[in-house]
Amino acid sequence: MQAPILQKKLCNFGGTLEFYSHPSTSTHSEMKFSVFRPAEARTQRLPVLYWLSGLTCTEENVMQKSGAQAYAAAKGILLVAPDTSPRGLGLPGEKESWDFGEGAGFYVNATRDPWKKNYQMYDYVVKELPALVGEFFPAETHRQSIFGHSMGGHGALVAALRNPSLYRSVSAFAPISSPMQVPWGQKAFNGYLGSDQSTWEQYDASRLIGAAKTKMPILIDQGSDDNFLKEQLRPELFAAACEKAAYPLSYRLQKGYDHSYYFIASFMKDHFDHHWSHLK
Amino acid sequence: MQAPILQKKLCNFGGTLEFYSHPSTSTHSEMKFSVFRPAEARTQRLPVLYWLSGLTCTEENVMQKSGAQAYAAAKGILLVAPDTSPRGLGLPGEKESWDFGEGAGFYVNATRDPWKKNYQMYDYVVKELPALVGEFFPAETHRQSIFGHSMGGHGALVAALRNPSLYRSVSAFAPISSPMQVPWGQKAFNGYLGSDQSTWEQYDASRLIGAAKTKMPILIDQGSDDNFLKEQLRPELFAAACEKAAYPLSYRLQKGYDHSYYFIASFMKDHFDHHWSHLK
Numbered sequence: 290m291q292a293p294i295l296q297k298k299l300c301n302f303g304g305t306l307e308f309y310s311h312p313s314t315s316t317h318s319e320m321k322f323s324v325f326r327p328a329e330a331r332t333q334r335l336p337v338l339y340w341l342s343g344l345t346c347t348e349e350n351v352m353q354k355s356g357a358q359a360y361a362a363a364k365g366i367l368l369v370a371p372d373t374s375p376r377g378l379g380l381p382g383e384k385e386s387w388d389f390g391e392g393a394g395f396y397v398n399a400t401r402d403p404w405k406k407n408y409q410m411y412d413y414v415v416k417e418l419p420a421l422v423g424e425f426f427p428a429e430t431h432r433q434s435i436f437g438h439s440m441g442g443h444g445a446l447v448a449a450l451r452n453p454s455l456y457r458s459v460s461a462f463a464p465i466s467s468p469m470q471v472p473w474g475q476k477a478f479n480g481y482l483g484s485d486q487s488t489w490e491q492y493d494a495s496r497l498i499g500a501a502k503t504k505m506p507i508l509i510d511q512g513s514d515d516n517f518l519k520e521q522l523r524p525e526l527f528a529a530a531c532e533k534a535a536y537p538l539s540y541r542l543q544k545g546y547d548h549s550y551y552f553i554a555s556f557m558k559d560h561f562d563h564h565w566s567h568l569k
Numbered sequence: 570m571q572a573p574i575l576q577k578k579l580c581n582f583g584g585t586l587e588f589y590s591h592p593s594t595s596t597h598s599e600m601k602f603s604v605f606r607p608a609e610a611r612t613q614r615l616p617v618l619y620w621l622s623g624l625t626c627t628e629e630n631v632m633q634k635s636g637a638q639a640y641a642a643a644k645g646i647l648l649v650a651p652d653t654s655p656r657g658l659g660l661p662g663e664k665e666s667w668d669f670g671e672g673a674g675f676y677v678n679a680t681r682d683p684w685k686k687n688y689q690m691y692d693y694v695v696k697e698l699p700a701l702v703g704e705f706f707p708a709e710t711h712r713q714s715i716f717g718h719s720m721g722g723h724g725a726l727v728a729a730l731r732n733p734s735l736y737r738s739v740s741a742f743a744p745i746s747s748p749m750q751v752p753w754g755q756k757a758f759n760g761y762l763g764s765d766q767s768t769w770e771q772y773d774a775s776r777l778i779g780a781a782k783t784k785m786p787i788l789i790d791q792g793s794d795d796n797f798l799k800e801q802l803r804p805e806l807f808a809a810a811c812e813k814a815a816y817p818l819s820y821r822l823q824k825g826y827d828h829s830y831y832f833i834a835s836f837m838k839d840h841f842d843h844h845w846s847h848l849k
Contacts, residue, residue, distance in 0.1 A: 300823070302834070303835070354634060359636060359838075551580075558639075
């Protein structure tokens with residue numbers, strides 16, 4: 290496994306914020322990610338929390354706008370945030386829309402041309418990146434959790450539900466938790482996976498929840514004034530699936546909040562508390 | 570006094586983040602500012618903390634990147650951040666450079682054409698905006714403090730040193746604390762005030778400190794790896810002036826930190842603690 294290349298390193302909250310690129314074997318392309326390394330990481334291995342971003346985001350947004358590093362520093366957690374897709378490959382259509390292609394990998398392993406060679410974001414996030422973090426960073430790989438926002442909330446739920454032995458806990462802000470039922474998910478799955486909906490189910494949290502054997506408690510925060518609530522997010526479908534499966538869900542509809550990082554920042558501390566209760 | 574016009578309102582940390590515009594009588598132009606209103610403001614008046622931003626920034630940067638609202642919410646402080654200049658006036662040269670004109674008002678009252686009619690940012694920040702906040706927001710105007718970054722750190726120091734009865738406390742991140750001695754300050758003062766350096770002194774914290782009658786303790790954080798440290802910021806000149814005047818300065822050179830909001834966010838809590846000890 291090739292070491293990632295440090296592109297930028299900044300002091301932040303007593304630790305360091307680091308931006309990397311590396312040649313990914315999953316996506317056959319350069320991938321980028323950011324790492325917040327708390328001060329404690331100088332002398333010990335730390336648990337890892339993965340953040341998956343939403344549509345159009347990069348590896349920087351969460352570090353810039355969410356305030357997460359304050360809590361990661363206070364608790365001694367390595368925070369890792371990958372970019373949301375491969376970039377700059379020159380694939381036809383990769384830049385045509387903001388909700389498909391670049392910045393919109395949807396955390397699936399694509400099976401259709403021209404995407405299947407590179408858009409292997411599920412493998413990248415679940416397998417390759419954690420292996421790389423375990424090898425090149427002071428990470429306790431048996432103590433890892435995952436969370437994310439919107440498309441990244443979808444990615445986090447899917448990663449955790451399919452791999453309960455890999456993650457201690459999962460949470461999400463405004464996740465696309467029933468992607469098969471909403472336009473964003475349908476566009477992405479049709480494009481990356483094709484029209485056979487049976488191949489979609491492995492990436493739909495509301496479908497996966499019924500088959501989950503390990504019941505890792507889920508925390509979801511959702512803004513009531515989120516523009517995407519009724520058409521794209523539809524948390525009520527996920528909540529109903531959890532109820533049917535008797536799966537423990539803490540779903541909080543936050544009155545008046547929108548879909549932005551201002552919403553995320555407002556509840557970030559609660560998500561760290563949630564993860565810490567499982568990681569500590 | 571005309572009520573400001575609400576342009577955008579978001580839920581944030583249990584309170585609201587609000588963006589306003591209003592016709593300013595100081596700048597004879599539309600001015601913008603942001604306000605974080607903690608939940609407590611629904612039932613009581615709160616102390617006010619003014620944030621002045623640096624070159625190129627708007628009223629949004631601090632709210633987006635500094636994490637300040639978390640601390641303002643926890644302590645119950647109204648946080649107010651004005652834009653850094655009038656904008657869109659069509660004055661010759663207003664958009665030519667990033668360190669003069671738009672986004673670079675330098676918190677002075679310009680005396681030269683074409684700036685003098687509109688670039689009255691000192692009066693705007695010290696007089697008009699606090700009066701407006703006192704009239705239209707739940708502010709305890711006798712409990713106010715001020716802080717800022719870079720050009721805004723300069724602005725905060727000058728505002729506080731010249732008006733010790735208006736502010737309880739002052740602090741700054743990487744301030745331009747000796748503007749008469751550095752290129753940024755010289756360019757701004759020459760442009761806005763003309764070549765007579767005796768008119769510059771009223772806007773130079775290192776000059777003002779000797780004449781200060783009230784010794785309001787100052788907190789300054791400065792990154793040691795700030796690209797602007799040696800040419801533009803020169804905190805050693807301000808520290809020497811404070812020492813000569815026996816003025817209480819807590820100057821912290823933060824090893825490895827740069828000039829960015831990642832630096833600011835890292836020490837934002839300490840600045841709120843500093844201000845709260847005077848505002849509470």
